[in-house]
Amino acid sequence: MRLTDILLWLFTAAFFVFMLLPILVVVVISFTSAGYAAFPIPGWSMKWFARIFEYQPFIDSLIVSLELAVVATVASCLLGIPAALYLARSRSGWATAITTFLLSPLSMPMIVIGFASLFFLSALGFGVSFLALCIVHTVICLPYVIRTVTAVYRGISPAYEEAAMILGASRFTTFREVTLPLIRPGIAAGCLFSFLTSFDNLPVSYFFGSAQTNTLPVVMLAYMEHQFDPSIAALSTLQLLLAVVALIVADRLYGIEKMTVAT
Amino acid sequence: MSDTVSSFAARHRRSLLLAPALIFLAVFFVMPLFDNSLRSFAPEEGSGFTLARYAAFLTDRFYLGVIVETVVLSAAVAAISVVIAYPVAYVLVRKSGRFSGMIVFMLIAPLLTSIIMRTFGWQVLFARRGLVNQWLVQDLGILDAPLRWLNTPGLAIAALVHVLVPFAVLSIASVLQGVDRRLEEGALMLGASRWRAFREVTLPLTMDGIGTGAILVFMIANGSFVTLVLLGGGFQTLPLLIYQQFNTTRDFALASTMSTILLVIAVGCLWLQLRLVRRQGV
Numbered sequence: 001m002r003l004t005d006i007l008l009w010l011f012t013a014a015f016f017v018f019m020l021l022p023i024l025v026v027v028v029i030s031f032t033s034a035g036y037a038a039f040p041i042p043g044w045s046m047k048w049f050a051r052i053f054e055y056q057p058f059i060d061s062l063i064v065s066l067e068l069a070v071v072a073t074v075a076s077c078l079l080g081i082p083a084a085l086y087l088a089r090s091r092s093g094w095a096t097a098i099t100t101f102l103l104s105p106l107s108m109p110m111i112v113i114g115f116a117s118l119f120f121l122s123a124l125g126f127g128v129s130f131l132a133l134c135i136v137h138t139v140i141c142l143p144y145v146i147r148t149v150t151a152v153y154r155g156i157s158p159a160y161e162e163a164a165m166i167l168g169a170s171r172f173t174t175f176r177e178v179t180l181p182l183i184r185p186g187i188a189a190g191c192l193f194s195f196l197t198s199f200d201n202l203p204v205s206y207f208f209g210s211a212q213t214n215t216l217p218v219v220m221l222a223y224m225e226h227q228f229d230p231s232i233a234a235l236s237t238l239q240l241l242l243a244v245v246a247l248i249v250a251d252r253l254y255g256i257e258k259m260t261v262a263t
Numbered sequence: 264m265s266d267t268v269s270s271f272a273a274r275h276r277r278s279l280l281l282a283p284a285l286i287f288l289a290v291f292f293v294m295p296l297f298d299n300s301l302r303s304f305a306p307e308e309g310s311g312f313t314l315a316r317y318a319a320f321l322t323d324r325f326y327l328g329v330i331v332e333t334v335v336l337s338a339a340v341a342a343i344s345v346v347i348a349y350p351v352a353y354v355l356v357r358k359s360g361r362f363s364g365m366i367v368f369m370l371i372a373p374l375l376t377s378i379i380m381r382t383f384g385w386q387v388l389f390a391r392r393g394l395v396n397q398w399l400v401q402d403l404g405i406l407d408a409p410l411r412w413l414n415t416p417g418l419a420i421a422a423l424v425h426v427l428v429p430f431a432v433l434s435i436a437s438v439l440q441g442v443d444r445r446l447e448e449g450a451l452m453l454g455a456s457r458w459r460a461f462r463e464v465t466l467p468l469t470m471d472g473i474g475t476g477a478i479l480v481f482m483i484a485n486g487s488f489v490t491l492v493l494l495g496g497g498f499q500t501l502p503l504l505i506y507q508q509f510n511t512t513r514d515f516a517l518a519s520t521m522s523t524i525l526l527v528i529a530v531g532c533l534w535l536q537l538r539l540v541r542r543q544g545v
Binding site: 004005008009011012015016018019020021022023025026029037038039040078079080082083085086087098100101102104105107108109110111112113115116117119120121123135136138139142146196200202203207217220221224228232233236239240243244247 | 277278280281283284285287288291292294295296298299302347350351353354358366369370372373375376377378379380381383384385386387388390392393394425428429457482485486487488489493502505506509515518519522525526529532533536537
């Protein structure tokens with residue numbers, strides 16, 4: 001091996017230590033037996049996971065976050081899949097412009113979306129409510145579904161649908177029996193990104209905080225400002241576990257390669 | 264279809280598929296941002312239109328400093344991310360072989376963790392009696408006394424780079440993947456050194472990846488505030504000030520002005536990004 005190669009590999013190794021160390025430390029601390037957050041830990045225990053379930057605001061906000069992520073993901077699919085079906089088969093200039101517009105929420109600062117939406121939705125009478133949260137989360141989740149479904153559908157030859165139509169299938173039957181099964185990996189990837197984005201979002205949810213609408217990240221942030229104990233680590237570990245499980249399930253069902261085509 | 268009239272009708276019926284998403288985003292994405300900008304132009308009393316806030320903002324030394332600091336911080340994070348990301352992307356595309364799956368996994372895994380989790384990790388690692396100080400003082404003996412890391416600008420920048428550098432790696436890797444290896448080999452055969460072949464062939468061919476990666480990182484850094492709220496560092500940036508205005512000062516018109524400025528920067532970045540993507544012909 002040449003010297004430059006050795007240096008490159010050393011640099012890459014250092015890079016991944018930098019990337020993974022802060023995360024691994026939190027995972028380890030979530031199993032600490034100590035009453036404080038420090039590394040290395042004096043002993044192992046599960047008590048901080050138990051503590052999560054004793055602290056009511058964590059549980060309440062976890063339920064809000066899960067419901068919110070599901071609603072935002074379903075709404076994104078209902079709005080996004082039809083648009084993606086159209087955009088994937090259209091090559092005109094204005095279709096590109098519309099795609100850019102539909103994906104643009106990804107590029108706008110979240111804090112601005114959150115702040116602006118709070119005032120706008122209050123003026124409409126939604127105020128700080130679960131419905132308002134659902135609307136804003138759908139705005140930031142929708143682009144993921146559109147992007148993944150468009151990419152997957154674009155890679156599928158129109159010949160399959162044409163064949164179904166020639167054989168006498170109606171438009172709806174063609175969609176249900178041919179198109180839908182083919183774009184399923186794209187929908188799965190879109191749902192996965194959408195769910196994780198909503199579940200993890202802090203900068204938008206922050207503006208819609210109230211006893212009934214506090215999401216888990218908002219409650220964790222508030223908790224961290226007053227206390228620094230390992231329950232935040234335990235919650236983070238659970239959250240990471242959820243994300244990894246979702247990723248593995250999606251991989252088993254559709255294959256991660258097929259899904260990353262879309263990103 | 265033989266009948267052009269019905270095909271025309273069918274085509275337009277198809278475009279109805281776009282309607283739900285377009286209407287939804289027009290109402291709940293464009294209108295709020297528009298409404299927010301309007302608020303920044305509204306005078307304190309009565310109705311009308313005023314540029315007073317922008318004039319005040321752009322002449323006040325403090326606020327001008329905030330804009331500069333926001334842009335400089337994001338640019339610094341983008342530059343550091345790209346410099347760190349390039350060798351990693353190079354290893355991933357050209358050298359990793361059977362390890363490439365593992366490298367991609369290690370790159371994606373941090374993206375699945377929350378900002379709160381990473382910040383918590385940084386706070387533990389760099390606490391006064393944390394792991395890093397322990398290494399430096401006791402194990403390696405480099406320092407005599409533990410250093411104060413938390414609330415320093417350096418640590419805040421490192422934490423921002425940590426969040427954003429995977430995006431830079433992925434942007435550069437995707438462009439590097441498309442660069443024909445034979446071009447570099449050709450330069451080598453013609454007698455160029457490995458460094459020269461890299462500098463004069465591969466690097467220029469991947470400039471677009473560096474550009475898209477840098478803009479992407481810059482854009483996200485520009486809007487981020489959670490890391491800066493939790494890790495300190497003494498920065499005064501636009502998102503941080505919006506956050507403070509919302510929480511304490513409650514001057515919403517000023518916050519609207521700041522978010523509109525932030526929005527204009529974001530739209531500028533989006534425009535640049537699109538130009539780069541077009542040039543790549545994707």
